[in-house]
Amino acid sequence: MKIGILNSGGDCPGLNAVIHGVVGAADQLGWEVIGFRDGFEGLLPPGDFTVLKPKDTIGILKLGGTILGTTNKGHFAAKVGKGDIAEVPPEIVAKAKQTMDELGITALVIVGGDGSLTTGLQLYREGWPIIGVPKTIDNDLSATAFTFGFDSAVSTVVDALDRLHTTGESHKRIMLLEVMGRHAGWIALWGGIAGGANVVLLPEIPFTFEKITEFINQRDAQGYHSTLVVVAEGASMPDGHIVTLDANTGGEVRLGGIGEQVAAKLQKLTGKETRACTLGHLQRGGSPTALDRILGMRFGVMAVKLAEEGRFGRMVSYQSYHVDSVSIEEAVHQLRLVEPESELVVAAKAVGICLGD
Ligand code: F6P
Numbered sequence: 001m002k003i004g005i006l007n008s009g010g011d012c013p014g015l016n017a018v019i020h021g022v023v024g025a026a027d028q029l030g031w032e033v034i035g036f037r038d039g040f041e042g043l044l045p046p047g048d049f050t051v052l053k054p055k056d057t058i059g060i061l062k063l064g065g066t067i068l069g070t071t072n073k074g075h076f077a078a079k080v081g082k083g084d085i086a087e088v089p090p091e092i093v094a095k096a097k098q099t100m101d102e103l104g105i106t107a108l109v110i111v112g113g114d115g116s117l118t119t120g121l122q123l124y125r126e127g128w129p130i131i132g133v134p135k136t137i138d139n140d141l142s143a144t145a146f147t148f149g150f151d152s153a154v155s156t157v158v159d160a161l162d163r164l165h166t167t168g169e170s171h172k173r174i175m176l177l178e179v180m181g182r183h184a185g186w187i188a189l190w191g192g193i194a195g196g197a198n199v200v201l202l203p204e205i206p207f208t209f210e211k212i213t214e215f216i217n218q219r220d221a222q223g224y225h226s227t228l229v230v231v232a233e234g235a236s237m238p239d240g241h242i243v244t245l246d247a248n249t250g251g252e253v254r255l256g257g258i259g260e261q262v263a264a265k266l267q268k269l270t271g272k273e274t275r276a277c278t279l280g281h282l283q284r285g286g287s288p289t290a291l292d293r294i295l296g297m298r299f300g301v302m303a304v305k306l307a308e309e310g311r312f313g314r315m316v317s318y319q320s321y322h323v324d325s326v327s328i329e330e331a332v333h334q335l336r337l338v339e340p341e342s343e344l345v346v347a348a349k350a351v352g353i354c355l356g357d
Contacts (some may be wrong), residue, residue, distance in 0.1 A: 001031040002293040003307055004105040005027040007070040008039035008116035012137040012149030012350065013288035014296035015066035017109050020057045021300020026120025027054050029308060034103055035342035039112075040076035043096035047103065057135070061293050064152075064286045087272075088105035088119055089353065092128060095137060107307035109300075111135050114332055115252075117315060121328045124313040131306045132328045133299045141186035143331035144317040148296040153180065154190045157230070160279050162196025167227055172225035174216065174266055174274040178259030180283050181232035182252075186337045187283065193218040198227045199354045201262070203234040204338045205345075209273070213269040217356040222274075229266070231259055255278070298323045 003026050008014050019035065026033045036042030042049055050056075060067055075092045078085060100108065107129045110120040113136040124130040138151035157179050168175035177197075177317040181187045185202025192200035192303075201213065203205050210263050216227050233255040236242055243261055245254040256278065263276035286297065295318065302316045304325045314325040338345065340357070349355065 001029070001106045001307070002034060003028075003031055003107045003109060003304065004034045004036060004049075004100070004103070005068070006042060007066045007068050008076070008112035008119070009072045009135065010068065010073070010109060010113070010137075010284060011070050012063050012135055012284055013152035013286060014148030014292035015061040015070075015111060015135065016063045017288060017293045018033050018059075018133055018135075018150065018300040018303075019052065019067065020061055021297040022109055022304055023052045023054055023057045023300075027303040028121040029304070030302075032161040034105060035068045038076065039071045039072060039116070040075045040096065042068075043099045044075065044092075045095055047099040049103070059298070062195050062287050064284075064288065067313070072115070072168035077120050078115055078122060084323065085118060088122055093123065095097065096325025097128075105129075107131060107312070108263050109133060109303045109307070114141060114335070117328055117332050119162040119166075121313075123333055124328060125286055128302040128313045129301050129307075129310060130328065131312060132331065133303050134315060134331070137187065138180075138181055138184050138185045140335050140337065141331060142334035142336035143315060143326045144319070144321040146295065146318045148292040148299065150186065150190075151289045151291045152286065154194065154282045155289055156286065157187060157191025157279060160277070160282075161191065161197060161228060161230070164277065165196060165226075170226060171273065174227045174263070174270065175230060175270050176231060176259050176263045176274065176276040178233055178256070178276065178278040180279070182234045182255060183335050183337065184234070185232040188230045188235075188254065189338055189344065191351065192230040193344075193348055193351075196228065197230040197353065199233045199356065200348065201229070201231040201235065201356050202338055203232055205340050205355050205357050206236060206238070209237050209265055209269055212266065212354060216266070216270050216272070220270075225289055229262070231262055237261065242357050244304070255331040299323050
């Protein structure tokens with residue numbers, strides 16, 4: 001057996017742990033591992049790849065990013081926006097297949113999010129031996145209760161909020177933190193609760209400025225003169241529009257900028273000095289937490305097990321403290337969003353967090 005592995009889409013902490021898991025488990029079986037560089041692009045002739053042996057993965061557990069490189073653009077982008085599905089052109093698939101055949105790859109592990117797994121599904125339907133490993137710091141794939149990278153991102157948010165808290169208190173300001181979360185507000189909600197935010201704005205729960213202003217004025221009257229606000233980049237402004245950076249960069253539309261807009265409006269409505277901070281890619285970089293290292297490693301080991309059993313077209317999945325698998329078909333296009341009536345949201349409200357609704 002020769003197992004190929006590639007990372008595709010945005011990077012996230014824990015990708016190297018998956019590589020570590022795949023290489024370690026494959027080596028035990030006496031299999032060779034080929035790592036393709038820069039996502040699916042590494043499959044295009046003449047092929048950009050490296051042979052991975054256990055010694056090549058020494059020390060990578062603690063590294064952010066991916067030693068293989070990745071891309072969320074290129075010839076294999078199957079999704080360019082919410083609901084937009086594009087097929088990878090047949091001539092591109094044929095070229096990539098040529099590399100697979102020349103190298104004798106008998107299983108290809110794709111570590112990617114919804115878009116990359118959509119490409120994986122197309123290839124599987126065309127007869128490729130595909131195994132998926134879910135990757136999204138947004139933690140928004142419904143077929144898995146958790147993805148690696150999320151815990152690291154939340155830790156970064158909490159660290160940022162702890163810092164904003166002290167400066168905000170000192171100046172009696174409203175401090176606003178914009179965090180990632182394209183369709184789902186998990187990073188904002190988890191980070192916000194753990195970091196002691198007073199207001200958390202999510203893509204799933206429409207907010208009004210009246211509600212937030214009333215809440216902040218009430219806090220002021222109670223003697224709390226500083227307020228911490230977390231807003232997910234994918235939250236909609238009250239008129240329904242999502243704030244974007246540029247129209248299209250060859251991949252998905254880039255989100256960002258809602259933090260500054262909300263901050264300006266709140267300053268105007270409350271008369272309080274307000275500062276906004278965008279956390280951006282700090283959430284994606286850096287060393288993974290212990291939890292993400294372990295989860296990534298387990299995902300890699302399970303991917304090899306699926307290959308060993310010949311269970312292609314499956315995606316590794318984490319459910320009820322157990323790593324298992326689901327069919328890629330049932331995993332893609334199914335986002336796991338924050339339910340406005342869920343226990344977590346109710347708990348956040350119970351401790352006085354304003355969701356803006
Ligand atoms: O989907 C993961 C994600 O981190 C989103 O939260 C964010 O909108 C996007 O990727 C950023 O992508 P890029 O690295 O292309 O700016």
